[in-house]
Amino acid sequence: MTLSALSYNDLPLFLARLRTLGELHGPVRGSDGAVRFGPLPPGLQPDLTTQRSLLPPKKYLLAPSETILTYHPATGYQAPPQPKTPLVLLGIHPCDLAAIVYLDRLFLADPPDPTYTARRDRLILIGSSCTPDQYCSCQQLPSPLPTDCDLFLYQQADGLLLRFEGPKGALLREALQDLLQSVSAEQPPASTRDHFGNTGVAATHDELDPNLPDWQQLADHCLGCGACSISCPTCSCFEVLEFGGLDGCSAERLRRWDNCLFKSHSEVAGGHSFQKDRAQRFRYRYRHKYHGYGQLRGLPSCVGCGRCRVQCPTGLDLRPLAQRLERSAP
Amino acid sequence: MNPSLPLAACIEAIQHLTDDTSLFTLQLAERPAEHQPSPAHFQPGQFLQLSLAGAGEAPISYCGFPSKNGSIELCIRRAGRVTAALHALAPGDQVAVRGPFGHGFPLALYAGHDVLMMAGGLGMAPLRSLLLALLHQRERYGRLTLLYGAKAPEALLFKHELTDLANRKDLQLRLAVDRAGDCPSGLPDCRVALLPALLEGLPLDPQRTVVALCGPPAAYRFLVPPLLERGISPQQLHLSLERRMHCGMGHCGHCAVGTLLCCTDGPVFAYNALQTIEGAL
Numbered sequence: 001m002t003l004s005a006l007s008y009n010d011l012p013l014f015l016a017r018l019r020t021l022g023e024l025h026g027p028v029r030g031s032d033g034a035v036r037f038g039p040l041p042p043g044l045q046p047d048l049t050t051q052r053s054l055l056p057p058k059k060y061l062l063a064p065s066e067t068i069l070t071y072h073p074a075t076g077y078q079a080p081p082q083p084k085t086p087l088v089l090l091g092i093h094p095c096d097l098a099a100i101v102y103l104d105r106l107f108l109a110d111p112p113d114p115t116y117t118a119r120r121d122r123l124i125l126i127g128s129s130c131t132p133d134q135y136c137s138c139q140q141l142p143s144p145l146p147t148d149c150d151l152f153l154y155q156q157a158d159g160l161l162l163r164f165e166g167p168k169g170a171l172l173r174e175a176l177q178d179l180l181q182s183v184s185a186e187q188p189p190a191s192t193r194d195h196f197g198n199t200g201v202a203a204t205h206d207e208l209d210p211n212l213p214d215w216q217q218l219a220d221h222c223l224g225c226g227a228c229s230i231s232c233p234t235c236s237c238f239e240v241l242e243f244g245g246l247d248g249c250s251a252e253r254l255r256r257w258d259n260c261l262f263k264s265h266s267e268v269a270g271g272h273s274f275q276k277d278r279a280q281r282f283r284y285r286y287r288h289k290y291h292g293y294g295q296l297r298g299l300p301s302c303v304g305c306g307r308c309r310v311q312c313p314t315g316l317d318l319r320p321l322a323q324r325l326e327r328s329a330p
Numbered sequence: 331m332n333p334s335l336p337l338a339a340c341i342e343a344i345q346h347l348t349d350d351t352s353l354f355t356l357q358l359a360e361r362p363a364e365h366q367p368s369p370a371h372f373q374p375g376q377f378l379q380l381s382l383a384g385a386g387e388a389p390i391s392y393c394g395f396p397s398k399n400g401s402i403e404l405c406i407r408r409a410g411r412v413t414a415a416l417h418a419l420a421p422g423d424q425v426a427v428r429g430p431f432g433h434g435f436p437l438a439l440y441a442g443h444d445v446l447m448m449a450g451g452l453g454m455a456p457l458r459s460l461l462l463a464l465l466h467q468r469e470r471y472g473r474l475t476l477l478y479g480a481k482a483p484e485a486l487l488f489k490h491e492l493t494d495l496a497n498r499k500d501l502q503l504r505l506a507v508d509r510a511g512d513c514p515s516g517l518p519d520c521r522v523a524l525l526p527a528l529l530e531g532l533p534l535d536p537q538r539t540v541v542a543l544c545g546p547p548a549a550y551r552f553l554v555p556p557l558l559e560r561g562i563s564p565q566q567l568h569l570s571l572e573r574r575m576h577c578g579m580g581h582c583g584h585c586a587v588g589t590l591l592c593c594t595d596g597p598v599f600a601y602n603a604l605q606t607i608e609g610a611l
Contacts, residue, residue, distance in 0.1 A: 068334060069334070069335065069336075071383040071384070073383075073424075076336075076337075076338045076360070076426065077335055077336045077381065077383075077426055078335070079332055079334075079335060106580075106581060107581060111333040111579050113334070113579070113581055114332045114333075114334065114335075207588065207606045207607060207608065208608070210608050236581070236583060237582060237583030237584060238576070238577075238581075238582050238583070239576060239582070239584070240386070240387060240576045240577065240582065241386065242381075242383075242384060242385060242386035242387065243384070244383070244384030244385075245384075249383075250383075251383040251384040253386070253387070255576075255582075258582075258583070258584070260583065265574070265584060266573070266574055266584065267574060268410075268572055268573065268574050269388060269409040269410030269411075269412075269413060270409040270410065272547070274547075274573060274574075274609060275609070280608070280609060283608065284586065287586065287588065287589055288583070288586070291589050292589060293583075293586045293588075293589040293590065293591055294580040294586070294589075294590070294591035294594055294595065295580055295591075295594065297589045297590075298589075
């Protein structure tokens with residue numbers, strides 16, 4: 001692995017070069033104090049030190065609400081055009097990179113989701129190292145997922161160390177070439193984390209014990225607000241809605257983020273719900289986060305970013321339970 | 331190629347079966363793109379997604395057998411937004427479909443076996459598809475039995491076809507209804523009983539019998555135990571599950587049964603895959 005170095009003094013130049021490649025987005029601190037991924041126009045500094053953004057970068061791949069089909073009697077259902085200009089996403093932490101790998105495995109596998117594929121194709125991912133805080137669980141329950149990206153930034157005291165990967169990485173290197181200094185180091189310092197280590201926790205395949213008191217305790221304190229899943233970088237459940245146009249003949253089909261802790265999540269026509277009580281719905285959530293389902297069965301989807309814990313108004317946390325139940329796995 | 335893009339289809343015929351359920355025959359009005367599966371080519375037990383512009387999309391089990399002319403039969407009860415809008419349509423109107431999705435009944439496994447089919451209510455729809463496939467190659471299978479239960483005699487679906495089935499020598503048919511009513515003429519007796527009661531006195535060789543169940547969740551809870559008691563192994567027992575299936579491609583996350591997804595791992599499951607899963611039935 002060859003690394004390059006960039007002085008912090010050159011950061012404005014670095015950002016300017018990135019803007020030549022496409023739209024540049026990164027973590028920005030708003031006037032309300034929250035850090036969100038958003039556009040980084042000239043003059044605006046990215047916040048590369050804050051632990052976690054309010055929403056994870058999944059919003060660039062699965063919009064909170066997006067049109068997936070339009071209908072007109074003359075043309076039938078059609079997929080709307082997707083923007084093709086590259087979008088450079090700067091400052092993604094390893095957990096969020098792993099989460100994108102998870103979403104890729106879900107939405108790019110056969111059959112690939114066309115909307116996701118279009119959105120993913122235009123992304124250029126620039127990761128950045130971080131230091132876990134008390135809400136992160138990447139150390140206690142490391143995800144087995146890789147933290148793929150096109151460029152990774154190791155934040156050092158005196159500047160950035162850069163690692164370029166793959167064809168999009170080569171494009172980035174070319175654009176940045178004259179700003180880079182070569183370094184002798186082959187390996188980034190151990191103090192700057194770019195991965196989870198190779199000791200990912202394997203999912204157990206045991207069916208969850210519904211008699212554990214934990215489920216009811218979680219259910220009793222849950223307000224059903226959905227913040228955990230909105231802020232989760234791998235929660236990707238969506239509901240599909242269709243709206244008829246005011247002209248009486250056109251229509252639009254949307255998909256919108258959904259939450260498995262909502263009772264409506266499992267409701268079928270006629271009103272029957274397959275996850276009637278909230279404790280049951282917590283097990284549904286737990287299974288997805290730690291055991292995986294469908295074609296990703298056996299792959300935990302929790303990447304340890306800690307957002308669910310931080311966002312929950314009553315401080316609910318599945319992770320202590322996961323540490324108890326999944327630790328026993330080989 | 332876009333698997334989430336529905337293809338236009340035209341309603342060819344609508345046959346009213348009961349006051350809230352009709353059989354819709356569709357004909358594709360659009361060819362699938364090259365290398366794309368056709369919604370008209372399916373296995374019994376699979377499902378498609380039926381779209382009505384402005385109303386949305388709903389997963390519907392195939393009810394017929396793949397025909398040479400590519401028509402698609404769907405037996406649909408008026409239950410939600412999409413199906414209510416569908417019931418207001420007439421022959422000639424346009425809908426859209428995509429599919430097929432999921433795994434159907436394992437017909438290859440059924441060859442050489444006695445097949446016991448048990449349908450409760452609208453569960454008759456996917457089982458009709460299976461039954462037509464079995465009858466199409468009748469010689470490949472042993473004894474065929476259909477046990478079918480409905481709320482009342484007038485709620486029985488496909489009454490004319492049941493009459494024909496009752497007259498066949500190579501199939502045994504037993505009917506049950508929850509409450510008495512006018513039993514349509516020509517049908518065999520409807521017992522006023524719950525579906526599991528039809529198993530009483532039914533000759534069953536567990537070694538050579540496979541069972542296909544389709545009904546509401548409550549029916550499964552009452553049907554599975556007596557079948558296991560009769561010696562049917564969990565591997566030989568197949569059930570079709572209903573779940574909220576939005577996308578059909580394992581993406582939307584609504585239809586998980588344990589760590590299985592109803593849309594891609596099912597909707598037909600062998601009971602041994604579901605046995606230990608909480609809330610599967």
